[in-house]
Amino acid sequence: MADQAASLPRVAPVSGTSSSAARFRDGIVFYTVAGLLTFFFFFPFFWTVSSSLKAATEITTYPPVFVPSELLFHNYYRAWTKVPFFTSGFASFAIPGTELFLNVPTFGGFYVNSLIVTVLAVLGQVLSATLVAYGFARFQFPFRNTLFMLVIATLIIPWEVTIIPSFLLYKWLGWLDTLKPLIVPSWFGGSPLYIFLLRQFFMGIPRDLDEAAEMDGANSFRILW
């Protein structure tokens, strides 16, 4: 989504016909409104960063302190060491021949969980959605349009409706308290929105390219690749 926001083309002025005085007046309105919106959207971020550098006493003072009197970067060190971000604890190994133990941080913790889920889910999402979208965009088969409507229809089914049986399904599969429910569905086409977007994208690629490749003996998977 962030890429989407960043990659939109730059916009041309809407009315090239207005005079420079009018343009100046518009500019004042634009920067006033945009400034107010920026304050609304950005202030919570500023507040979070500012508070993250405050001493505990400054957090709850009234009137609120906007710029901390002392910048305590130490807070980040404490957060990092207090919570299992990258390590899930320590494993002790006895060093043979001695009375000593070696404490090795074990790999795990919050970020590792997030990392595993993100990498595997995104990978599955991209691969499977691409295959499915390619199938919808480039092949003729019975019920194609009906099945594509099904893809769109799944967009409007609220997740609340399927949450209980999904929970039971995961329970039956023994997936509760594992990361699997967060990963595995992504490998089966994942979000219908991506299938939809990718299909639109494939349909924008000229078919001549496919046909040329086919003449050269490439199979459909190679064409996709």
Next chain:
Amino acid sequence: MSTSSATFAAQPARRGASPLTRRKAIEGYLYISPFLLGFLIFTAYPLVTSLYLSFTSYNIISDPTWIGLENYQRAFTQDGQFWASLGRTARYALMVVPLGIICSLLAAILLNQGFRGTTIFRTVFFLPSITPIIASVLIWLWLLQPSIGVVNYLLSLVGVPGPPWVQSTTWAVPSLVILSLWNTAGGSRMIVFLAGLQGVPQELYEAAHIDGANRWQRFWNVTVPMISPTIFFNLVISVIGALSVFSVAYIGTQGGPNYATYFYVYHLYISAFQFNLMGYASAMAWIFLIIVLALTWMQFWGQKRWVFYAGDEHDSGGKDG
């Protein structure tokens, strides 16, 4: 966008077709098989199961027992929170959907004027929508804290006594509306509007200008009709999103104070996972699905009256599916 698919559909793959088309059809099915499997396992199966469960009494531990329509009866006639939570959700949606659409459209129009700094503003507006929901809720609870919160402090500077926000039954829902606006106004909804605005042909504005239309008239008579498919798309998605409101109530207010933010889906969640009333919650889920489908259908039916598709070659917004 359906034009190109229509062209290809002109050579249909019928029974008894040539081996090549049949092979192609099989290949096509192979490509979409991940979706088909996933749909069957993770959507169709749970959907059908929840329909079955909605006619049963089921607490996870013992097997479901068939009780017919009792769950539905209970929802409509005995459970006071059913209608109450539905009403609250409707009120929330009535606030958040129009405001959200107006704010996103306003922001998109602003960013479409081509002033210097547009890229920076666009990034800032977009930032909240990629903030994890938990973080957004926690920050806003803090900002809206009635006695020491920053929002009420800023209000006091301009002489307005700040309301008690999430701690009062009157202001809890508006607080969540503000939170939702912060979270979504500059997000994908704004981006979709921006794409729609950029698809409006410049000539139309120039023609309207020459005809003496002022800015307001140009907005109502050129912009709004031309981006109406985009408005429609955003409306459908926003209504579904607003009715499904859950996370903010779950993380932020736990349905309180005094049930002020006890929304429908939260009621469903509590029934299922706190009281283990899986059958009853399934019935609630199906009622919800029917409500959502009905509202979506009504919007599709109503779009004929106000949504303008600029002929066959239209691709403005391009989200009409």
